[in-house]
Amino acid sequence: MDFFDDVMTKAKEAIDVASKKTNDAVTVQKQKFDIASLESKRARDFQILGELYYNKIKNGAEADGDVGRIVKAINEKNEKINSLKSEINSIKHKRICPKCGTAVEQASNYCGACGAKLVFEEEDGVE
Numbered sequence: 001m002d003f004f005d006d007v008m009t010k011a012k013e014a015i016d017v018a019s020k021k022t023n024d025a026v027t028v029q030k031q032k033f034d035i036a037s038l039e040s041k042r043a044r045d046f047q048i049l050g051e052l053y054y055n056k057i058k059n060g061a062e063a064d065g066d067v068g069r070i071v072k073a074i075n076e077k078n079e080k081i082n083s084l085k086s087e088i089n090s091i092k093h094k095r096i097c098p099k100c101g102t103a104v105e106q107a108s109n110y111c112g113a114c115g116a117k118l119v120f121e122e123e124d125g126v127e
């Protein structure tokens, strides 16, 4: 093998190594993406499983230990959410007295707190 052939062979080997490294890097990137995608789908599956299980046992006495604590925490959050939703509903059906700032029923003609006559302009789109 003369000098030129030797240089060409070594250059080709170097290119093959670099090419393999590039291919490996692309493969690893794709695999990392696939892993992230699968982990995301698995997290959703865990969530669905949790909701299914919660709905089975939420009112039962069988939940104890860690499961029982989580069920209790979810129940408490549900109560708070419902309470906030109901507050929003009641706020939506009330208006604020322009004189004293008290929330009064939308249909009231006088403020229950200060007795001011309530003349409201028609509001748009409030249900």
Ligand SMILES: [Zn+2]
Binding pocket: 097, 098, 099, 100, 101, 102, 111, 112, 113, 114, 115, 116
């Ligand atoms: Zn008032």
